[in-house]
Amino acid sequence: MTEQTVKLTTPGGDFKYPLLPGSVGPDVIDIRNLYGQTGEFTYDPGFTSTAACQSAITYIDGDQGILLHRGYPIDQLAEQSSFMEVAFLLLHGDLPKKKELDEFTYTISRHTMVHEQLATFYRGFRRDAHPMAIMCGVVGALSSFYHDSTDITDPNQRLIASHRLIAKMPTLAAMAYKYSIGQPFLFPQNDLSYTGNFLKMTFGVPAEPYVVNPVIENALDKIFILHADHEQNASTSTVRLAGSSGANPFACIAAGIACLWGPAHGGANEAALNMLREIGDVKNIPAYIARAKDKDDPFRLMGFGHRVYKNFDPRAKVMKATADAVLKELGKTDPVLDVAKELEHIALNDAYFIDKKLYPNVDFYSGVILNAIGFPTEMFTALFALARTVGWVAQWNEMISDPEQKIGRPRQLYVGATQRDYTPVGKR
């Protein structure tokens, strides 16, 4: 097959650039030689048209509402798989055989404890500290405990660091919660599932046995699967950028957690539930829809819209069904779920949202479920970070193993002052 090229006409002449095909999805124009040949950069704030890497992990078709992990559709994984299996899939590229899955699950369960010294970090935080503030700190601090798995040139050390991160995130997140309510930390119990263990460390107390509810365990496991990876989103790109300098994996994941915290990204589930509570009643929805459409009002419908999905976020569909299942199991009714469903219905029939292709995203219903299970809103993004750690470490490993990997170093369009001479302070 002859290589396809794209012709670029610049003031300095015409240049040809190779068009690289992916296995599916848009081709990319390889402009690596652009600056060297033309002396010009490209300008793309927010990287809306820029592929920063090759990746074989996750594929999204935002127009069709398709999300595939290693080729498998997200709804099949959410319905039929488990978070441990998806973690193996993302890390290693294929679904595990039974023995591989058992070994992987065993390995993860044997890394769930954290160093006792790490527990003292928690006491340095205020009791009302946001769990994401704690997570940024304690995950970064892991680097100082595991010097035997920070040589990023050694694939075995990379794998051990990945296992440690996946295994310890539930322990660290549960400890953040326990600290906020003044209860003692609970040790992990390795014969429970990954998700059951997290539920126990979060909601159990040492004074009595904790029985994991399989419906809740299953729902939370699904939520973890739905958040496991999402190709080159802001936090994953942050992990890659931090890792591109050779930083250790614990520091890179701490950077990802910091990025995820923002309300335009992982913080949206917390913001979405707060918004639904603020709306409070179905009768108040039209006023909020009007605010969302008002150009002079900064208000946005949280949990709506996505940079990539210009169709239904496939994860939102699974999330909506899970919300119904959890509320039924718990015998709860939640007016917030009624507000959410009605808001979705009204927005999806409104010209503003139709024209701008704004659909509910994964965060629109997840808050309702997490709230019903008993998680305070401040924990929502920490749960997202827990699940996304799997994607982050898979993407980080892929990047380090990529022979084309370089330190990430974007360029800029400089619009500041041109060279001028310094004047002493007394003469200004």
Ligand code: ACO
């Ligand atoms: N409510 C009302 N209007 C919206 C919304 C919204 N939630 N989202 C986008 N718009 C409008 C914008 O005002 C803009 O209108 P304009 O063209 O008239 O200026 C247009 O739709 C495009 O919006 P952008 O912000 O340019 O789109 P972008 O791709 O940059 O943003 C984002 C995507 C950040 C997710 C945005 O839709 C948003 O802020 N949504 C609410 C926050 C949210 O739910 N984030 C979760 C994302 S999913 C995740 O991280 C897991």
